Amino acid sequence: MAELFSKANEAFVDENYGEAIKLYSQAIEQDAEKTEYFLKRAQTYIKLEEYTNAVTDTEKAVELDPKNSKCFLRKGIALFHLEKFQDAKTAFVEGQQLDSSESSFKTWIRKCEAELDLEQMEESSSQTTGEPVVGVASSSGEVKTTATESAAAPDSTEPSTSTAAKASETIAQAQPPSAPFQKIRHDWYQTETHVVVTIMIKNAKSDQVQVDFTDKTVSVTVKLPSDSDYNLELDLAHSIVPDKSVTKVLGSKIELKLKKVEGIRWSLLEGTDDLPKAAAKSSASKPDEVHKYPSSSQHSKDWDKLARDVDEEEKDSKQEGDAALNQLFQQIYADGTDEVKRAMNKSFVESGGTVLSTNWKEIGDKKTEVKPPDGMEWKTYDK
Structure with a gap:
């Protein structure tokens, strides 16, 4: 059971939600008394926008553990997306009574009240006009x-x-024309002080992006060009500082920079992170250790190196002349493939530093000729 649940969590982190549902269901078949199994499957249903199934799972979770505030939080979120705003508000209020320290309940209650006020205004308007x-x-x-x-x-x-x-x-x-469903990808990485979540939406307008940060949750709503809404609800694995978390709307993406409460490495973005804090701090304190942080991407990246490279680039950004040119060549070499590096080394050595080529196909099978600058002559130094 524990192994199935662990594999389901891995599938969830990789955004393979269909596989996650399958594995969570298998775990539930073996043990239908685990509240956490139903909560995680409900969260996956929410990701898939199967809100009715999510409500069913949260109601089962409430039966198993009526004192668990997360059951009411997930139930309320599913009901909210089903536009059952009064029922959603009731669930959020019950959850808030169980855990008043969880600030996300206050945010969701406010959202429900806004929707209920809008419904009441529309109803009052139609009754006042007396028209069909x-x-x-x-x-x-x-x-x-x-x-x-x-x-x-x-x-x-x-x-x-x-x-x-x-x-x-x-x-x-x-009635707008139906458009095929397009999955919008989000990814994340971390530094010692922040977790950065990127949402791959291009050309979003700042006034159409709404982000709410709480201690343990992030709620994102984006108005898309198709006039539909993109929603992302994150139930974070660790606490953040809402007041010091920021949103950047860029041309190619939306970036959420979440300030960590503790300088520990997260092994998960969402859910329950069982990584011991002491071990995490010890791991983060080793300067020579390469951190390849988990994300929904199938390819790992050394984000610590990327952060250091960015810092160095910012320090040297004002260089000019030969220094700027050398910096450019160094950057090309650092980012280049093995063929690019071989081409640069071969051409530079064989030409006495007068030629620098990145095209291995062009110079790989022949010796690179010396090409001194105009007005200068190449001479071999005699010892």
């Missing part, structure tokens, strides 16, 4: 009701043919 209501598609594609004019025949209670046609036309025009 006609369905209009919302940005999410769901048909909602709104007041519109109606021309009825004087001697009939049925709407006229022209009115029905107008209503049908209104719905057809308001």
